[in-house]
Amino acid sequence: MSPGPRMIDISDKSPQLRVATAEGVIKLRPETLRLIKEGKIEKGDPVQISTIAAIMAVKKTPEMVPLAHPILIEGVQVEHVFEEPDKIRVRVTVKSHGKTGVEMEALVGVSAALLAIWDVVKKYEKDDKGEYPFTSINEIRVLEKKKT
Secondary structure, three states, X not given: OOOOOOOOOOOOOOOEEEXXXXXXXXXXXXXXXXXXXXXXXXXXXXXXXXXXXXHHHHHOHHHHXXXXXXXOOOEEEEEEEEEOOOEEEEEEEEEEEEXXXXXXXXXXXXXXXXXXXXXXXXXXXXXXXXXOOOXXXXXXXXXXXXXX
């Protein structure tokens, strides 16, 4: 029988530089992507807002992922790539010198960034019934993790 949930003991590990990059994609209406590029989103710039959301989420990962270790975050880089006609790809890279990896932090950062974009543009994504038949978040994954 399983002993139940527990945080893994990392006390015997040596600190190392840990780097992880995760990415995900939000699919939008082509018209919404055009409005973003033209700076015409009423709530503000989705790229700037989602960058802030990603950084904040990375720092709060242990509060959202129950068994993740609190770690010192030393760097977060957020990149947005517009993919015509209807997608934005977000990549988040996290760096830390520590005893455990930072892939959960990168994944949480990407997820928060994509959700922030959705929140900022939802007005433009709804159909006549108030639904989101065109909007989706996909392909959230870890691209790379390293330790040195």
